[in-house]
Amino acid sequence: MSDAPNTPGPPGASSSPEPSSAPYPGTGHDGFLKVLGRGDVLALAFGAMIGFGWIVLTGDFIDAAGSVGAALAFVLGGVVIALVGLTYAELVAAMPRAGGEHHYALRALGPRGAFTASWAMVLGYISVVAFEAVAVPQTVGYLAPEAMEAGHLWTVAGYDVSAAQVAVGVLAAVVMTGVNYVGIRPAGVFQTIAVLFLLAAGAAMVAGAAVGGSAATMEPLFTGGVSGVFVVLVAVPFLFVGFDVIPQSASEIRLPLRQVGRLLVVSVGCAAAWYVMIMLTSGAALGPEDLTASDLASADAMAALWDSAAMGNVLVVGGLAGLLTSWNAFLIGGSRLLYAMAESRMVPAWFGRLHPRYRTPGNALLFIGALSVLAPLFGRPMLVWLVDAGGVNIVIAYIVVAVCFLVLRRREPGMERPFRTPAGRAVGAAALVLSVGLLALYLPGMPAALVWPWEWAIVGAWWIAGLAMTARLPKVPPGADAEERLIAEIERRSRRG
Numbered sequence: 280m281s282d283a284p285n286t287p288g289p290p291g292a293s294s295s296p297e298p299s300s301a302p303y304p305g306t307g308h309d310g311f312l313k314v315l316g317r318g319d320v321l322a323l324a325f326g327a328m329i330g331f332g333w334i335v336l337t338g339d340f341i342d343a344a345g346s347v348g349a350a351l352a353f354v355l356g357g358v359v360i361a362l363v364g365l366t367y368a369e370l371v372a373a374m375p376r377a378g379g380e381h382h383y384a385l386r387a388l389g390p391r392g393a394f395t396a397s398w399a400m401v402l403g404y405i406s407v408v409a410f411e412a413v414a415v416p417q418t419v420g421y422l423a424p425e426a427m428e429a430g431h432l433w434t435v436a437g438y439d440v441s442a443a444q445v446a447v448g449v450l451a452a453v454v455m456t457g458v459n460y461v462g463i464r465p466a467g468v469f470q471t472i473a474v475l476f477l478l479a480a481g482a483a484m485v486a487g488a489a490v491g492g493s494a495a496t497m498e499p500l501f502t503g504g505v506s507g508v509f510v511v512l513v514a515v516p517f518l519f520v521g522f523d524v525i526p527q528s529a530s531e532i533r534l535p536l537r538q539v540g541r542l543l544v545v546s547v548g549c550a551a552a553w554y555v556m557i558m559l560t561s562g563a564a565l566g567p568e569d570l571t572a573s574d575l576a577s578a579d580a581m582a583a584l585w586d587s588a589a590m591g592n593v594l595v596v597g598g599l600a601g602l603l604t605s606w607n608a609f610l611i612g613g614s615r616l617l618y619a620m621a622e623s624r625m626v627p628a629w630f631g632r633l634h635p636r637y638r639t640p641g642n643a644l645l646f647i648g649a650l651s652v653l654a655p656l657f658g659r660p661m662l663v664w665l666v667d668a669g670g671v672n673i674v675i676a677y678i679v680v681a682v683c684f685l686v687l688r689r690r691e692p693g694m695e696r697p698f699r700t701p702a703g704r705a706v707g708a709a710a711l712v713l714s715v716g717l718l719a720l721y722l723p724g725m726p727a728a729l730v731w732p733w734e735w736a737i738v739g740a741w742w743i744a745g746l747a748m749t750a751r752l753p754k755v756p757p758g759a760d761a762e763e764r765l766i767a768e769i770e771r772r773s774r775r776g
Contacts, residue, residue, distance in 0.1 A: 311377060311530040312463055312638045317542065319467045320525060320532055322474040323611070324546035325553075326604025327521025329477060330407065331414040333557045334598035336514065338567075338576030344507035346562025347500035350555045352508045356515030357551025359717065362710040363677045364522050364547045365700045366684035368540035371526040372698035373687075375536055378619020379526025379612075380680050382762070385623065387683035387690075389757040390765050391749055396679035397620050398745040399672040402738075403520055404613030406669025408647055409654035411606035413665075415451040416444035416655060418599045421575050422592055436660035436733075448655025455603065456648030459610045462637040463531050470607050473600040480597020481553065484560050484577075487584030492563030502567070513720045516670040516677070518554065521605065522546050523676075524612035540698025560584070606651075614643035623762050624769045625752065660733075667729050668737035671721040674714055681711035691759075 315323070340349040370383045380400060384393035420427035430442025459466045503510065525532075525543045532539055557577055561570060564580035573579040575595060582591030618640035621631025634641040685707040687694060700706050721729050729735050753768040755761055 310633050310638060313531055313533045314464050315467055315528065315532045315534075317534060317538065318471060320534065320539065320542050321546055321549075322471045322604070323467070323528065323608050324522045324525050324543065325549050326470050326474045326477070326601070327524045327608030327612070328519050328546065328550035328605070329474075329553055329601045330411060330518070330521075330605030331418065331598055331602035332410075332514065332518045333554060333601070334575050334577045334595070335414065335417065336576075337557060337561050337580070338570035338573050340511045340514070341558065341562055341576075342567045342571040343503050343510040345500050345502040345567070346497040346558055348502060348507055349511050349562075350558040352511035353515070353551055353554040353558060355508070356512055356519065357547065357554075359710075359713045360515065360519045360522070360551070361544060361547045362706055363681065363714060364544050365706050366681050366710050367523060367526055368543045368698050369696055369700045369703070370680070370684060370687075371529055371543065372536040372540040373694055373696045375529035375532070375539065376619070377527060377530040377615040378622075379523060379529065379616065380676055380683070381616060381619040381623070383683040383687075384679055385757065385761045385765070386759055387686040387757055388679070389761055390623070390625070390752045390755050392679060392683070392757070393623070393761075394620075394625050394745070394749050394752060396676045396683075397616055397625070398741075398748075399675040399679070400523070401613060401616055401620075402741050403516075403669045403673035403676065404609045404616065405647060405650055406665040406672075407520060407609045408606060408613065408651045410665045410669070411455075411602050411609075412448045412452045412651040412654040413657070413659065414602050415599070416447040417574070417659065418595055418602065419447050420444070421578060421595050435658045438658045438660050440656065440658040444658070445655045449652050451606075452648060452651040452654075455606050455610060456644055456651070459607065459614070460634070460637065460639060460641055460644050460648075462639055463528070463611070466607055466611060470604055473604045473607070477597050477600040477604065480594050480600070481556065483590065483593060483597075484581055484584070485556060487581060487590065488560040488563045491584040491586065492560065494563065496564065496566055497559070497562040499567075509720055509725070512717070513667070514670065516673040516717060519547065519550055520669075520673045521550070521608055524608045527612035527615040530615075536697035610644060610647060613647050614640045617643035617646070624766055625748065664730070664733045664737060667721065667734045668741075671718065671729065671738060672741070674718045674721075677714040678711060678718065681707055681714055685711065 344352055371379065374382050376382050381393050381397040384396040416427060427443045428441050432440045432442055432445065458469055522543050525539065529539065561577050561580035564583040570576040570580065578591045578595045578598065581594035582588050617626060617630040620626045621628055630640065630643045630646065632642050633639065685704065688703055688707065719725060729738065753765065753772065755765045755768055
């Protein structure tokens with residue numbers, strides 16, 4: 280883990296990362312271990328955004344928009360996410376607490392706004408974790424296809440699910456949950472090592488394009504027009520989600536708060552550059568028809584660039600590294616968000632218990648881990664369902680955060696902001712408008728509308744449960760002490776009832 284200076288706390292708190300009020304040695308005032316430095320934070324966010332979608336979905340993206348069209352979509356998507364990231368950067372520096380947007384919305388909008396943002400993002404995180412549990416067997420299947428077909432179980436939406444696929448996915452889910460359960464330090468070390476391997480695989484892809492790529496192969500550069508670009512754009516929230524893991528783990532970062540905000544924005548730029556690179560290098564290797572026909576398009580592109588099946592396997596292993604970094608980061612982010620919701624009494628207190636030794640929200644991790652164990656039972660169709668169902672909820676959370684940013688800029692201009700977004704109100708307004716535009720892409724009649732019934736069923740069931748829980752929340756005005764007032768009111772109702 281990298282070294283870093285002490286982290287200043289919120290206004291009125293001690294600037295020491297280990298205040299005298301800390302309940303355990305080496306922890307902050309909330310009981311989390313403060314061990315993440317610069318390299319750890321950047322690896323956490325970048326690794327979260329670079330999951331496995333670029334291996335599986337590249338052929339679909341290039342088929343829909345063309346090689347340059349797909350790259351352009353990621354540039355545009357990167358701009359949108361960077362604007363949203365700037366709102367997050369200012370807020371995480373001002374309110375560095377585990378749970379991120381949960382606390383921003385409590386202060387700006389009150390309990391119902393906080394629940395909306397948190398509930399939406401929890402599904403986004405869970406969808407990514409489940410996505411990775413399904414994608415692991417797909418990756419291994421590229422390396423050992425016959426072995427992964429052993430033991431046919433059932434068919435889901437035309438896809439055959441085998442016992443071997445389920446076994447690999449379940450084993451990976453257990454291991455990843457276990458790594459996170461035993462502490463943020465081993466999870467951070469794992470993240471850094473995996474990201475370094477991922478970067479090495481990416482460098483090999485670029486070198487291969489320089490040696491064996493062809494500009495002619497990239498044609499047609501644009502296909503599908505505006506609709507084609509929209510098809511790629513709709514996946515942007517899912518593929519870029521991850522920078523927001525930094526706010527979720529803010530209680531565990533040992534850095535000046537201004538640097539935390541800057542690293543968040545830098546991580547978005549790095550992810551956008553990665554996706555653009557993958558679109559261009561894959562397009563230079565194989566034509567759209569070959570990429571679309573491939574189960575793992577980027578890996579086959581790598582093999583073609585180097586004229587070596589072994590190099591394709593190298594990229595698959597790099598994709599596996601990206602998959603695991605994303606999985607690791609979202610276990611961290613999702614568990615911290617559930618912890619924050621439990622601390623505010625929005626979900627059962629069971630989710631808010633920190634392990635006495637490891638200082639992790641162990642119960643929340645076990646819950647998300649259990650869901651990821653179930654995901655491989657549904658096979659590959661689950662990949663597509665989760666991309667869209669999780670993506671629309673992630674955009675909802677982005678919209679709420681942009682609103683919080685604008686509300687706090689207007690209502691609390693004097694709030695301490697160690698990182699202050701330039702042209703703040705203009706950036707916030709742009710982030711809000713563009714996020715709403717992304718949300719519209721999922722609506723019926725749009726090029727990338729949610730698929731009926733599966734994707735709508737996932738989103739609908741989640742929000743029916745959320746509305747039932749929201750109805751139980753007392754009406755508490757927003758403000759810096761909204762959480763304390765909310766907890767007091769819930770406890771008062773409990774004593775009375």
